[in-house]
Amino acid sequence: MERERISVAVLGATGSVGQQFVTLLANHPWFRLTSLLASPRSAGKPYREAVRWLQPDDLPQEAGDLMVGTAGQPLSESLVFSALDAEVAGEIEADYARQGKLVVSNARNHRMVPHVPLLIPEVNPGHLELIEPGKGGIVTNPNCSTIGLALALKPLHDAFGVARVHVTTLQAVSGAGYPGVPSLDILDNVVPFISGEEEKMETEPRKILGQLSGGQVHPAEVLLSAQCTRVPVLDGHTECVSVLCHQEPGLAQAEEAISGFQPPEEVAGLPSAPKSPLLLLPQGGVPQPRLHRGSERGMRVTVGRLRACPVQHLRFVLVAHNTLRGAAGGALLCGELALARGKVPGVEPGWTPARI
């Protein structure tokens, strides 16, 4: 007998990230997409008509037939994925949380609130304990460029204690959504500024690598300097990183730490989890966004050019898929972990992935 899947809603369903939620939820083994909400402008039409579909895969039949609702309206689902813009996300997400829903959000609004988990399941699954079972709440997904960095820093932090980080990003245009970056700004060009991005990269990893105690997260003592640029690449953020550790790592030790990194078993078994979240490549002109962004359905972060830094200890380059691992895919993984840990309100206690 097929087990019943959990009904979920998506907020901000017509935008780029919303569309990726719809795609990824189309054949999800645990979740069933039952509500799509957007701005009042889109509401009242079948999703098929309300959306300007931009994904390479066809619009899933079932989702296309759903009637679009207005973000903020009453919902029967207990689990809500939010791809709302930051301009409106703050209040609407908080309202649903107060109504006892578990909201997994891509927006920046609640990320730095000390009692809200800023979650990368492979890195800080324990932070999910900030959510009280049965009560709902908000779980946030980090910024798209933070996720790759925090994942790559995690094994180094565990082994050597990361103290200082310089990172320069070369970010894809899809990170700005649609219509986003005008072609006149980016063809044959680089834009060395992305509003708010450097601030996020300099604060979010501290919280993600931080310690939970007393009902809140205490940020790790890591100093970060981020310089963020936009380049003519469609998908996949590239980051050039230099790290100083409390305990100087030898190159072989660092390689071992990164290539040996394994997430906790409870995470490795989640449907959206990559087989391994970090891939360390041997020397050469890699990773490259076009070649590596799709690794493990876009959920794996690829690291390369790991070498000594003449000024700090280590240097490396990473590539992470910004709209899969860095947005909808990452959020989905958070939702899966929440379900597995019994944090989705109203799901009978006996529901466990093992039963499927």
Next chain:
Amino acid sequence: MERERISVAVLGATGSVGQQFVTLLANHPWFRLTSLLASPRSAGKPYREAVRWLQPDDLPQEAGDLMVGTAGQPLSESLVFSALDAEVAGEIEADYARQGKLVVSNARNHRMVPHVPLLIPEVNPGHLELIEPGKGGIVTNPNCSTIGLALALKPLHDAFGVARVHVTTLQAVSGAGYPGVPSLDILDNVVPFISGEEEKMETEPRKILGQLSGGQVHPAEVLLSAQCTRVPVLDGHTECVSVLCHQEPGLAQAEEAISGFQPPEEVAGLPSAPKSPLLLLPQGGVPQPRLHRGSERGMRVTVGRLRACPVQHLRFVLVAHNTLRGAAGGALLCGELALARGKVPGVEPGWTPARI
């Protein structure tokens, strides 16, 4: 009466940088292009036929008519600009120097030899004193990504003493020459590796900012870490820089140092010198390679986003034209300074720019 111009030769005349020498020398007030040399394969034909001309401007008539010679053959000119590949430049340039010519070279071969000037006229004109008048020798032009960095560091080094530098570059494809980077490698992509580039950026600025004494250059005590990437941009290297100084600069002081930077008067008057070699832009998403590479005929370095660094002292972004300031234009400026200082053999002592 028009003063006679100095005859000059160009080595490696058919490649990208060679073509830019030809373009820039077409109407030069001091130099007259009289010899074009290349590989034996191109020799014996008129330049017009030997070259696959790729410049936006038309091939200058006079240069097109010159019969191409073989690099290494005897020359009557005392001043030789070299755009030879590093594979062959070492020996051929050294031979001409031994024959008493002054060779201004773009190749990397002799750059780090302690008694060979590695010259940016606005930064270290005094290093030209390594050349003895009347004897010839080799003057080298730094790597295309070093030049922008060294120029931007110069005023900070003079005012505060630069101690440590992190730089990540986003380099244009023209830096790899023609055919250079295959389109299959760079469309919708970033290549985070350029062979030999990081080593050059980590050593050349030390020499350029170094002190001359005892007939050689003693490198400055600056630690540099460079991560070099190739991006889908035609011309203009972008660099994200973080600097730690011996004496911590306030932001206003740093702004003043950079925007107030003026080269020595002897350099400011050279025909290829920009009115000011550094332009500091106010805050915003600039500089950008497409918008700023052409500033002052490609000879000015544009700096922007100057701000405090959470890990070191200062951060900024710079854009420099890699084939103009970073190659042929920069070398021409070196040749002009050499002429003005009486370092071109056989030029009568009374020849001074002031007489023109």
Next chain:
Amino acid sequence: MERERISVAVLGATGSVGQQFVTLLANHPWFRLTSLLASPRSAGKPYREAVRWLQPDDLPQEAGDLMVGTAGQPLSESLVFSALDAEVAGEIEADYARQGKLVVSNARNHRMVPHVPLLIPEVNPGHLELIEPGKGGIVTNPNCSTIGLALALKPLHDAFGVARVHVTTLQAVSGAGYPGVPSLDILDNVVPFISGEEEKMETEPRKILGQLSGGQVHPAEVLLSAQCTRVPVLDGHTECVSVLCHQEPGLAQAEEAISGFQPPEEVAGLPSAPKSPLLLLPQGGVPQPRLHRGSERGMRVTVGRLRACPVQHLRFVLVAHNTLRGAAGGALLCGELALARGKVPGVEPGWTPARI
């Protein structure tokens, strides 16, 4: 004694085409820019603050200081260049014309009105006679992709009578203005549709090549089929053309017609006129937009690959700069011809270019 220049106004001054008018008028020998008008949102501020300046050249000092007015407000200038969007251009331009101004417009609204000249000075200068001296009126500039085609067809039409034309365009993103084409739509992509473009290309050349009689233009009997695509190119439209003529031309005759094409003398002497409006290149992989769009300050159309067509008579490829020859530069040339022919109201009859 310097002759007084004619004061002109620019409508739609903050958009892309408006900015190019401002650039081209900065040092114009006949015109002096005295009024800049835009939407009410921009009005009341100095142009420097109202505009998001996107041109490679610096914003001209004098224009930057002008206070922006509202398009439609009373004007003292007799000559008005319009870069208004088609949504508002129709009524505003007609109003100014009724007030006795001569309006030179880039918008499509009035182009196909039989008594309004659709003007390419080198092709159909006589159509300007539809404007009665002293009365004002509207002169229109053709669509950016029409101009290159009509110019290239002109000598063939004169010599052999053009009967049928197939044209496929590969158009630059700047043709869509700013922000225009989203980068997500055009990186690594082609968009084979531009709204309204094919209709314009299939009708405008007929009028431009048509005959003036009885106070209106009678279109030429030419059948055109246009397929318009957008490609990842910044500036410069490329067009692949096949032509059937009433009288079959030999290839040598066709070459002679195109390369020998000269505009009427009254046009050749206008300040914005290229030395020759058509350049025919020998065989090879040219013309290319990046190499040829800038020819003669962007005012010359470059033709190449002229060869026999297995289905019709002739085939060729052309490149034309879409925002210079195809917009502001072309309109300026129209304004110059209008002034030279005494069609600008209020300019004393004795004013002739010869007097300057």
Next chain:
Amino acid sequence: MERERISVAVLGATGSVGQQFVTLLANHPWFRLTSLLASPRSAGKPYREAVRWLQPDDLPQEAGDLMVGTAGQPLSESLVFSALDAEVAGEIEADYARQGKLVVSNARNHRMVPHVPLLIPEVNPGHLELIEPGKGGIVTNPNCSTIGLALALKPLHDAFGVARVHVTTLQAVSGAGYPGVPSLDILDNVVPFISGEEEKMETEPRKILGQLSGGQVHPAEVLLSAQCTRVPVLDGHTECVSVLCHQEPGLAQAEEAISGFQPPEEVAGLPSAPKSPLLLLPQGGVPQPRLHRGSERGMRVTVGRLRACPVQHLRFVLVAHNTLRGAAGGALLCGELALARGKVPGVEPGWTPARI
């Protein structure tokens, strides 16, 4: 009991198309890749070391372990896929054919020989009868831009008789192989010339649509004019087509012909065959190479913008994946049809796909 798969060899295995053969053969239900041959320079090394692997998928384990041989050496396989360059393909392929192998070739050398099938299985499967069972021979795959065109013309030709075709192509850089098109030639640019391409497009469709009789193919009486351009797109050729038919089709009839097109049943069941080889999209700015090249694993041709042509009868735009449908994938499909029709020498007569 699992049926034994047929052993196949790949010639030119290290190039771009060779790599795609290796990828597509990795899990092929009928074929087993047992020999990889390349130039003497690559021979003698494991494929893993001989190849510069450029595919998004990982190099298949089994192929990576194969020792590379020299193209031309004796082979035990009866079926050989050739991705050799035209410079060497002619003689080597002919030699293998004389030795009784069936060679399926991507090279242009033998395409236009009247007794050599130029095969698109969905279009002219009957031409395979030029191959005598048990004797071997050469089967050729059309040019990458021909395949999309011929497939789209087929239903129109069957229904209305195609008489005249104008086509302009916008071709991807991968069509030129690796390193292929230099980035300096194609960034922010179009190259309106591809050597030999127009000639292929003007002759190959005539043969493909031709009639078999008397042991050779008699070309169809279709006149074609092709203008071929290269654009900054990685994969996927776009073609703008205009067609004149012997019998004028109404638009609805043409839509019906294209959207109703079905290949013969023997072809529809082949492992590499798309469910339907032609997809007709409703009006809009499609097809686009980035959105549609991957349709049905790159084996389906997407048609859009079908509309009346003011000069001929019909116009449309098509997108076809040039290295999948247009090269390795198309050739594989030819090999599958050859096997199904009993044209692979040495395969016991009873071998039929139905038995698997």
